[in-house]
Amino acid sequence: MSDLSIEARSLSKHYGQLIAVDQLSFEVGAGEVLGFLGPNGAGKSTTMKMLTGFLPPTAGSALVNGHDIVENSLAARRCMGYLPEGAPAYGEMPVRAFLEFVARSRGFDGKSAVREADAAIDRLNLSSVPEQPIETLSKGFKRRVGLAQAILHDPRVLILDEPTDGLDPNQKHEVRDLIRDMSSDKIIIISTHILEEVHALCNRAMIIADGRLLVDDTPDGLIARSRYHEAVTLVVEHPEQVASALSELPQARKVELREGELTVFPREGAKLLEVITDAVRENAWAVSELRLEAGRLDEVFRQVTQGEMS
Template identity: 55%
Template sequence: MIECFNLTKKFGQFTAVDDLTFTANKGQVLGFLGPNGAGKSTTMKMITGFLQPTSGNVKVCGIDINEDPITVKSKIGYLPEGAPSYGEMEVGQFLNFIAAMRGVDKNLMKAAVESVIERVSLSNVYYQRIETLSKGFKRRVGLAQAIIHDPEVLVMDEPTDGLDPNQKNDVRELITNMSEDKTIILSTHILEEVNAVCDRAVIIAGGQIVADNTPSQMEGLSSYHRAVSFVSEVDGELLNALRNLDCVRDVDYNARLKEVTVFPTQGIYIFDDISAFLQDRKVQVESLKMESGRLDEVFMNITQSVEEREVIK
């Protein structure tokens, strides 16, 4: 478990993190979202002990980081932004070094390194110097060092940054599998990642928490929640007929994609009504779906409103 109490971090007159209080529980993947400069990385650095809070405190697995920082750090696996490492070292050398630094038993060290090499798919670069690796492989080495000691808590800053689509899926699957017995916090700017791996999402802007919900609850805040989209050749008469339905609030038409989005009145369920309407009119559709909601729209609306308030100040 991670408990943050009234965390604040100031750099001179600038407040990067402003009185944050939240808890991440064991078995939970918490997605940490926010625009650039919102305070995500600063918060993660305070949780892991890399930065001292201006005020407030952090407990990890019930231990106050100010009272026993060494024990707290031993329980955390940390993947920071940029995945810093020793570029002149080979991948295998580096991971053996990290395992030793993390206190992995000498009798278990070989097995621990081999396990993490397999889990993060690094066998092909085991003898390669880290400075010669691609950005994606460097990121995977960073992830490997974070999990090599099987920590109770994982804190990861953009864990899939620089990975190709297949590698992203592999890492997301790894995170999901590890989440059963760990507390995981990850920051990401990839909103599809929130749906893929997170049980809960916290959005911060201006150093403050502005939303804290499950991904599905956040999608429910979207104007697209329960909207119905279909792809078809349509004309103005059909669009107007759709707009005049009692269950319809608005209709949007993307002529380039030939996609029609029908927005429901007060978020009611309209899929059957729209499907029946299209059948009655004998409209041929290429696809028909109900929207769950769009996190990007919710994220933009919430964070922009905060930024506007900051400008007014």
């Protein structure tokens, strides 16, 4: 099934005067892990709610695996797994009973529902708590229950709204491993405002703000947009002196001194690292740290989302 795809065509959602999602168009194919990035209220969750058939779009349409999300909503929903924001679940239900309910809703019956629920429990390491009511579980366990119900039927399309929000670093790591394991033949869309996650998980990233698509790129491509991309940062004694010496270099466009760190920005296409290491050696500067910057995602994020607003 190489034709697996999600296609959004001018997808829009208006709440009265407020435009939550504004003519969003994109295509995603199998094997892609797409990260939705954007400030709070940018329209990430609303877009996911429309794709999963929870909210009807005000205008535009979307196809999931060829099924229109409005005209053929049930067929579209069948091939999707969805983790809504905050991983809601029926708190009074024990984990296993809840997963069996979801399995039966997904068309498994009797023994196969029990089997699927057990498999999901194993997969998400929930085997220590299968009979506990969900409301008594810790946040990490609750999130895993939410993920378990989303992946239970091995869906072709997985839509995860902030899957690692509120988890501790170990739990985040586990969830990321799980998502990565599944990603090869599926479409996975995750929303997040944790920027490092995009780099760790996604092979494509979309920045959304005010309901509009601002950037659609690979995580590396995003980083390359940073003004820090290919810049060299060093920590050195007598930074003012060094700064003025370095700003003489023909390859340097600009030198910035901030909090004891000296950052040299290259001219278009220039390679700085070698020139600077040479200069350090020649002048015998007392350098305690020297690194080549890949770029800073948070800076790109701010630049894209705020630059657009002003």
